[in-house]
Amino acid sequence: MNDHNVYQTNNSETEETPEQAQQEREKEMQDDEEELHKLLLPNVHDLPLTPPSAIDFNFVAYFAPDFLKPGHDQFVYRHANGLCVIGLAPTHVAFKDEGGITAVDFNVGKSDRSGFKVTGKRKKNAQHFESNTAVCKVCTNNDSYIVRCCVKGSLLEVNNRLIKQPGLLNSSADREGYIAIIMPKPADWLKIKSSLLGLEDYKRKREEC
Incomplete structure (x- = not known):
């Protein structure tokens, strides 16, 4: 196998497919939503018994x-x-x-x-x-x-x-x-x-x- 074929093989192995890119974007959006949810709606067990005055x-x-x-x-x-x-x-x-x-x-x-x-x-x-x-x-x-x-x-x-x-x-x-x-x-x-x-x-x- 010549160098050109080796480069093509390695490039095809590392290149991200459209499906993988979509999955990655969806995962990032899900992580962002979870982080926002934690900020807006904290765990009830972490809240004080009475709110601060x-x-x-x-x-x-x-x-x-x-x-x-x-x-x-x-x-x-x-x-x-x-x-x-x-x-x-x-x-x-x-x-x-x-x-x-x-x-x-x-x-x-x-x-x-x-x-x-x-x-x-x-x-x-x-x-x-x-x-x-x-x-x-x-x-x-x-x-x-x-x-x-x-x-x-x-x-x-x-x-x-x-x-x-x-x-x-x-x-x-x-x-x-x-x-x-x-x-x-x-x-x-x-x-x-x-x-x-x-x-x-x-x-x-x-x-x-």
């Missing part, structure tokens, strides 16, 4: 246990845009009083925080506070507790609903019962972040107590 999905949770005083545990939920939502952590000492929290007063320091009005994209009239600045006072049947900013920044909003509905703190302190929203500068956030605990570290700390 908007808080879990959009915010990173930090905690300031014993902030300035023992038992004064607060949370800081930080959004990707830098906004920080602050409130009472579930282990805050106020929740241990019989009857829970019965009143919230934003008239602390030298001004009433509930009267702040921030306007425009540049947040005009925003008050700039230190991390230890008092935001409000929460009251129980037996005592009262000062809630502080936890982060240095501009106070953009306080939750005025708590004035008429203080019970929101007892039922959903990490959602409808949040205390305030603060916008720290990036440099100030980096400083305070090192003193805060992540969720797992916070849980371990409180389990040890």
Whole structure:
């Protein structure tokens, strides 16, 4: 057999037939459909028992246990845009009083925080506070507790609903019962972040107590 015949034989062995090409295309399409199906319809056994809340999905949770005083545990939920939502952590000492929290007063320091009005994209009239600045006072049947900013920044909003509905703190302190929203500068956030605990570290700390 000469070289020309050998080349023709090898070429015919490696050349893909139309049927083989069609089968290959169908297999690729099937693989793509299976991959898309996995993305759109994940295995039900891989899903969590309960879907993540908007808080879990959009915010990173930090905690300031014993902030300035023992038992004064607060949370800081930080959004990707830098906004920080602050409130009472579930282990805050106020929740241990019989009857829970019965009143919230934003008239602390030298001004009433509930009267702040921030306007425009540049947040005009925003008050700039230190991390230890008092935001409000929460009251129980037996005592009262000062809630502080936890982060240095501009106070953009306080939750005025708590004035008429203080019970929101007892039922959903990490959602409808949040205390305030603060916008720290990036440099100030980096400083305070090192003193805060992540969720797992916070849980371990409180389990040890």
